[in-house]
Amino acid sequence: TRTLDLAVIAGDGIGPEVVAEGLKVLDAVLAGSDVAVATTPYELGAKRWHATGETLTDEDLAAIAQHEAILLGAIGDPGVPSGVLERGLLLKLRFAFDHYVNLRPSVLYPGVPTPLADPGEVDFVVVREGTEGPYVGNGGAIRVGTAAEVANEVSVNTAFGVERVVRDAFARAQARPRKKLTLVHKHNVLVHAGHLWRRTVEAVSADFPEVTVDYAHVDAATIYLVNDPSRFDVIVTDNLFGDILTDLAAAITGGIGLAASGNVNPDGEFPSMFEPVHGSAPDIAGKGIADPTATVLSVALMLEHLGMTEQAARIQEAVAADIAARIGNETTRSTTEIGDAIAARVAG
Amino acid sequence: TRTLDLAVIAGDGIGPEVVAEGLKVLDAVLAGSDVAVATTPYELGAKRWHATGETLTDEDLAAIAQHEAILLGAIGDPGVPSGVLERGLLLKLRFAFDHYVNLRPSVLYPGVPTPLADPGEVDFVVVREGTEGPYVGNGGAIRVGTAAEVANEVSVNTAFGVERVVRDAFARAQARPRKKLTLVHKHNVLVHAGHLWRRTVEAVSADFPEVTVDYAHVDAATIYLVNDPSRFDVIVTDNLFGDILTDLAAAITGGIGLAASGNVNPDGEFPSMFEPVHGSAPDIAGKGIADPTATVLSVALMLEHLGMTEQAARIQEAVAADIAARIGNETTRSTTEIGDAIAARVAG
């Protein structure tokens, strides 16, 4: 038997509620197998910041780095100034652990309500770069608060950083039935970064002759996402465009209550981190009504990443079945009821 | 009688086709009034670049600057490298003429096909900043083409630039029945630029006590646009976020075939420029099947900007009636037929 050694950052708001269900389903899918789960909770987020002023210390980082993977619920509450926990905790984890592949699948499960009248079959994955772009924190401002203020934000893109994520995206496209990769950027305006991305995709494509490549400007990509989302298979894009597109992608596939994500360090040098795309939703926290499905699907992504593909698939099928069972069923279930239902399905 | 002295940049692809219909409707709405129209064509775009290598010379700029307003069709063809005409012509015009208000209304006309199952009433306007952000061209790259390449893009935001566009957006919100303004940014990550935008909106709101203010991160805004677009009244945002959101907004309100825009210099120091949001659509150019409605609506925006609000409203009503007449009518009309139909409605 082996032990899956998880760092758990439940976080704020609905975070702890949905994480509990994610772990419940994880236990259920591993029950009877030779894999045991060990979880270590880390008290990070708004509560800790309010109490101590700390976001993520070097000690926290060093301790979390020892684990095999990280499960994160959600971070933030309205009492913390904007940017403090995002930059000081969430993005710090992504950057410190070199999560250069931010993986966000979008699947429209049968029966899921979507705002689109005629979505077609939607099954694509966004490979969002996670360690560069305008997220690097290389901005600054002068004369703040005066009429002469200048505030700059710098998007940093390197051949090193772009190539590794593009290569990862090609490999994922190669492994999928449709074998199609779409680069999304804005190279007609952001000419320097855009041309680096474009040249890199062109160069790497030589190593993946079976993968069809196309390109969309980010503005046009939003049109395709609502008019013809089934055209997409694998999208590779930068950190900011990926942030925007994946929220839109979540919206058309049933909302962020279902959207899972992985912050992946493919090289295995650091633990990868899995989290629902949604936030801490303070308005519904503590009511037991948050949908834990996105966290459960994030657990499946984690298992896939760790090589337990059979268990990952079982969770995904259980979720699909659970969602199908929701159709026409007007009773709203609580967070734990949904977790229980999915756990029961994976178990048996 | 007075003469409306227009510079016309018909451009490439479907540009000349749709501009012809825009001018036809302009003539029709002014027929019998004391306003005459004088148009001066400027040969700019892909054709000129292929022939001469020029995009926009100082002489072109000086000549165009003499006109009262500019009507632009569309720029670009696949034979021109990405960025050349965008940066060298389209954005150069916007920057040279200080078009700091990029105005993009989104109205879902009754009967227009939308990808949304249940859009509700959609009637908002995006006030996109037009002279700053990552569009300023302050990027650069080193070691291009090597494994050590670094390509940066800089978003520049100034108190001067942000305040004037925010003030314009508040004034527009104040003039609308709902009097609501939504700032869209990403201040939890782009903290310097984001906080400048946020502080500016807060400060300017003191001068517009009747206007309700709210905020959405750009990623969340894309969700609202597909799930609840009627929540928006006036959106104010930066150049890049505005580019992305307005394509999505166009998609949900019937597509870029209907989306109009104005690149406005509110101070009147330079001519403002009106153009459909769509591009040159080389695939359908010359076939006479492009929908000229976006250009016609851009002409209406121009008249509104020039104070001819009655004529602008007449065009908008004619377009609404023309669109309503399309419902259930399967015959596809040609570009000129649509122009003729709208012209007939404004005339009579």
Ligand SMILES: CC(C)[C@H](C(=O)O)[C@@H](O)C(=O)O
């Ligand atoms: C909370 C925020 C920093 C984060 C991001 O922008 O990446 C979130 O929107 C996401 O998509 O995970």
Ligand SMILES: CC(C)[C@H](C(=O)O)[C@@H](O)C(=O)O
């Ligand atoms: C063509 C391009 C430079 C332009 C922009 O990005 O502003 C276009 O997308 C638009 O929205 O007018």
